[in-house]
Amino acid sequence: MARKTTVPSKLTAEERRIEKEKEELLRMQRELEHRLVTLPLAIEKQRSQFEREARERARRAGAPISPGRAAKRPQRRHKATPHKRARAERVKLIALLVIFATILFLLLRAVPQG
Numbered sequence: 036m037a038r039k040t041t042v043p044s045k046l047t048a049e050e051r052r053i054e055k056e057k058e059e060l061l062r063m064q065r066e067l068e069h070r071l072v073t074l075p076l077a078i079e080k081q082r083s084q085f086e087r088e089a090r091e092r093a094r095r096a097g098a099p100i101s102p103g104r105a106a107k108r109p110q111r112r113h114k115a116t117p118h119k120r121a122r123a124e125r126v127k128l129i130a131l132l133v134i135f136a137t138i139l140f141l142l143l144r145a146v147p148q149g
Contacts, residue, residue, distance in 0.1 A: 115123070
């Protein structure tokens with residue numbers, strides 16, 4: 036004959052499982068409440084430490100070169116590409132040729148024809 040499981044033993048096993056889950060949930064709740072209290076304090080402590088270190092670095096750095104405004108960073112010069120470089124050289128050449136032609140023209144007008 037097959038043995039029948041009794042109803043009370045099923046209930047007690049279910050009750051034990053529910054009790055364990057309840058204890059686990061309570062433990063997690065306490066842990067989360069603890070984190071809820073401690074994490075904002077830790078974040079505030081970190082922020083104040085960072086600010087303190089920043090003030091200390093600023094104090095050690097000395098006075099700014101130009102009081103009243105922040106020092107400007109020098110602007111980076113971009114490297115000229117070969118195309119831009121060639122164009123600049125072409126413009127210079129044309130300008131020099133125009134100057135040379137003007138000098139020659141003025142010289143030829145100044146020399147009397149004979």
